[in-house]
Amino acid sequence: MADDSRETDKNAFGSFGSYAAIGDSFTEGVGDPGPDGTYVGWADRFAVLLADQLPDHESFRYANLAVRGRLLDQIVAEQVPRAKELAPDLVTFCAGGNDIIRPGTDPDDVAERFERAVQDLTSAVGTVMVTTGFDTRDVPVLKHLRGKIATYTAHVRAIADRYDCPVLDLWSLRSVQDRRAWDDDRLHLSPEGHTRVALRAAQVLGLPVPADPDQAWPPLPARGPLEVRRDDIHWAREYLVPWIGRRLRGESSGDHVEAKRPDLMPL
Numbered sequence: 549m550a551d552d553s554r555e556t557d558k559n560a561f562g563s564f565g566s567y568a569a570i571g572d573s574f575t576e577g578v579g580d581p582g583p584d585g586t587y588v589g590w591a592d593r594f595a596v597l598l599a600d601q602l603p604d605h606e607s608f609r610y611a612n613l614a615v616r617g618r619l620l621d622q623i624v625a626e627q628v629p630r631a632k633e634l635a636p637d638l639v640t641f642c643a644g645g646n647d648i649i650r651p652g653t654d655p656d657d658v659a660e661r662f663e664r665a666v667q668d669l670t671s672a673v674g675t676v677m678v679t680t681g682f683d684t685r686d687v688p689v690l691k692h693l694r695g696k697i698a699t700y701t702a703h704v705r706a707i708a709d710r711y712d713c714p715v716l717d718l719w720s721l722r723s724v725q726d727r728r729a730w731d732d733d734r735l736h737l738s739p740e741g742h743t744r745v746a747l748r749a750a751q752v753l754g755l756p757v758p759a760d761p762d763q764a765w766p767p768l769p770a771r772g773p774l775e776v777r778r779d780d781i782h783w784a785r786e787y788l789v790p791w792i793g794r795r796l797r798g799e800s801s802g803d804h805v806e807a808k809r810p811d812l813m814p815l
Contacts, residue, residue: 563601563602564598564601564608564636564637564638564674564675564753565602565607565608565609565637566608566609566610566634566636566637566638566812567594567595567598567608567609567610567611567636567637567638567639567640568610568611568612568613568630568631568634568636568638568639568640568673568812569591569594569595569610569611569612569613569614569639569640570613570614570623570627570628570631570639570640570641570642570643571591571614571618571623571627571640571641571642571643571679572614572615572616572617572618572619572623572642572643572645572646573614573615573616573617573736573801574589574590574614574642574645574736574737575589575590575591575612575614575640575642576589576591576612576614576615576616576808577589577590577591577592577612577614577742578616578731578736579730579731579733579736579737579738579739579741579742580737580738580739580741580742586808587808588739588742589612589737589742590737590742590743590745590746590749591612591614591640591746592610592612593742593743593746594640594745594746594749594750595608595610595612595815596815597746597747597749597750597755597757598610598638598750598755599815601755605815606814607814608814608815609636609812609813609814610809610812610813610814610815611631611634611636611807611809611810611811611812611813612807612808612809613626613627613630613631613807613809613810614627614642614807615627615805615806615807616801616805617646617801617805618643618646619646619647620643620644620646620647620658620661620662620665621661623643623665624643624661624664624665624668627807628665628668628669630810631669631673632668632669632672632673634673634811634812635672635673635674636673636674636812637673637674637675638673638674638675638676638677639669639673639674639675639676639677640676640677640678640679640716640749641665641666641669641676641677641678641679642678642679642716643662643665644658644659644662644700644704645681648681648693648696648697648700649690649693653696655696655697655699655700655703656699656703658700659700659703659704659707662703662704662707663703663707663710666678666707666708666711666713667711670711670712670713675713675714676711676713677713677714677715677716677749677752677753678704678707678708678713678714678715678716679704679715679716679718680701680704680705680715680716680717680718680719681697681698681700681701681704681718681719682697682718682719682721682724683697683698683718683719683720683725684697685725686725686727687730687734689734689735690734690735698719701719705717714752714753715752716745716748716749716752717748717752718745718748721744721745721748721761721762722762723744723761723762723763723764723765724737724741724744724745726765728740728741728765728768729741729744732786733786743761744761744762745761747759747760747761748761748762
């Protein structure tokens with residue numbers, strides 16, 4: 549059963565006949581491949597939950613403008629104008645994560661630019677839902693950045709208060725602390741992780757959900773040091789080294805990638 553204490557009064561937002569998602573790999577759905585190889589992800593799953601609230605499911609329209617690897621300024625330049633042009637009832641805006649994990653970036657500066665984009669969006673579309681960062685204390689490749697991510701998350705919550713935006717608070721989503729919520733690359737969510745985020749997003753708007761996103765995972769057998777070490781070596785070879793190589797070459801995983809749903813279309 550879902551935890552109703554986390555739900556917002558649905559009447560505060562009403563129903564949504566159209567939805568556009570903007571952001572980076574998290575919102576594109578990396579880590580959650582569909583049968584045809586196209587990523588699904590939490591935003592696609594959330595769109596289905598939104599559509600299910602309408603008497604006529606086919607009337608719901610959805611666009612996903614997110615592209616992996618995009619920095620905040622790229623999202624603002626490429627995706628925010630398109631979202632304003634589409635003028636949907638709801639926009640989810642998750643950006644800044646790729647900026648925060650870069651060495652030397654200032655979360656205060658990133659937040660200032662994020663706020664300008666929120667102000668721009670809220671003046672042109674319906675409801676804007678903003679997204680916080682994850683608590684990365686148990687994510688091996690990101691736990692050393694926990695302080696920066698926490699600072700940025702605090703800014704995002706304050707910005708949401710100023711512009712009356714609902715907040716998809718991923719920091720408080722305890723279930724994604726489990727390693728099964730993450731893909732093998734340890735940077736992106738697994739299909740189950742994306743599913744739990746979609747459920748939480750629906751809860752934020754006060755929608756009924758089929759399962760509690762914070763439901764406990766089944767117990768796992770204990771892993772020995774050798775198994776952990778073997779997994780770490782595999783991860784470094786398959787994911788860390790190529791990621792460092794792209795950074796050194798000035799490449800992005802999103803080079804030559806376009807938005808998977810650039811227009812508002814029926815599901």
